[in-house]
Amino acid sequence: MSAKQQVITIDDISADNAPAIYVAGGLGQFFDAVKAEVTGEVPDLTTRKGRERIASLAATVSKSKKAVETPGRDYLKRLKEMPKVVEAELRDFVTKMDNLRDTTRQPLTDWEKAEQARKDKHVDGIQAIKDLAVFEATPAAAHVAQIIADLELVEISDAWEEFLAEAAQVKDQTLAKLRALHAERAQYEAEQAELTRLRLEKEARDKKDNEDRIAREAAEQATREAEAKALRDREAESQRVRDDQAAAEKRESDLKLQAAEAERQAEQAKREKIEAEQKAERDRLQGIExxxxxxxxxxxxxxxxxxxxxxxxxxxxxERQADVAHKSKILGEAKQALIGMNISEELAKAIVLKIARGEVPNVTIQF
Incomplete structure (x- = not known):
């Protein structure tokens, strides 16, 4: 097939043959055909016809490119849409298959549920028998007896199917526990009733003994109070006689005491007047002193x-004289030290005085 025939076949690309064309290396044959056509001649650029030929060949390349690219882009769009179509189709297929599977298995599923419900009913029944022996608080013997009577009425028959043996065993075990508990509670309640009876009898005896004691003590108390009242009456009469006699004696004594007190007060007033006059004179003399x-x-x-x-x-x-003398001594010693450095006495004295007055920076004299 010639290159020209290959270029012409580009126009025949369609949606039907696109999957066979747009594959790895599939477009190379079209490129080679176009390249062979446009490079097979060398037009003369010096002539107008030659230049027009070059432009025509370039246009052929563009046309061939578009002829290959346009159906390729269309094919690519269809490829991009294909996953959505496939997903929708698969989703519909899976849904239908799941429904078909569930519909096919439904009889088995219904049977399994019914079988499980049947087994659960027996298991729950056995557990209910076990629960009859479980109490949140200690039960009364009468309550336990009622539960035993109710449990004895529970029939263990073929209705329990494969759970018959287990149901019978659990019923026997539960009855044994309940009967033991009933015996224990009955004995305990009988003991408590006996203890209550004994306690009530003792309380009755204690109450009667206490009432007898209270009556006896009340009679004894009444006797003691009567005797005490008679004694108090006798003592009160004796005391009244003694009080009358003592009152008469006190009145006579008070009259004597009042007379003596009046005389004593008169003497005391006289003495106090004299003492006051003497004290006033002493106070006057003491004030002068x-x-x-x-x-x-x-x-x-x-x-x-x-x-x-x-x-x-x-x-x-x-102190000031001593301080002046001390400072004069220190200044004199400083001056002598400066004189010993071949400084005149007047200059040494001026230096020392300037330092002492604080006129020389960073230099002081320690007094």
Missing amino acids: DQKRAVEQARLDEKARADAAADEILRQQR
Whole structure:
């Protein structure tokens, strides 16, 4: 097949033959055909016809490119849409197959559910028998007896099917537990009833003994109170006689005491008047003496303050003199040290005084 025939076949590309064309290396034959056609001649650029030929060959390339690319792009779009179509088709297929599977298995599923429900009914029945022996709180014997009677009425027959043996065994075991519990509770309740009876009898005896004791003590208390009242009445009468006699004696004694007290008060008033006059004279003389002593003490205190002030002035003068002497000694020693360095006495004195007055930075004299 010639290159020209190959280029012409490009126009025959369609949706039907696209899957066979647009594969790895499938477009190489079209490229080779176009390349052979446009490179098979060398037009003369110096002529107008030659230049037009080159433009025509380039246009042929563009046309051939479009002839291959356009159906290829269309085919690519169909490829991109294909997953959605396949997904929808698969989803519909899977749904139908699942429904068909469930419909096919439904009889078996229904049988399994019924079988499980049948077994669960027997298991629940056996568990219900076991639960009859389980109590949240300690039951009364009468309640346990009623449960035993109800359980004995439970029929163990072929209706239990393959659970017959287990149901019979559980019923026997549960009845054994309940009967043991009933015997235990019956004995306990009988013992408690006996203890209650004995307690009530003892309480009745204790109550009667207490009532008898209270009555006896009340009678004894009444006797004691009557005897005590008679004794108090006798003592009260005796006390009244003694009180009347004592009152008469006290009145007579009080009259004597009042007379003696009046005489004593008169003598006391006389003595107190004399003592008051004497004390007033002593106080007057003592006041004169105290005033003299106060004046003398004030004079002595003033003299002592003056002496102390004079002594303080002298002390301060001595301290100042000692300080001046000490500083003069220190300044003299400093001056002599400077003179020993071949400095004149006047200059040494000026230096020392300048340092002492703080006029030389960073240099001080330690006094």
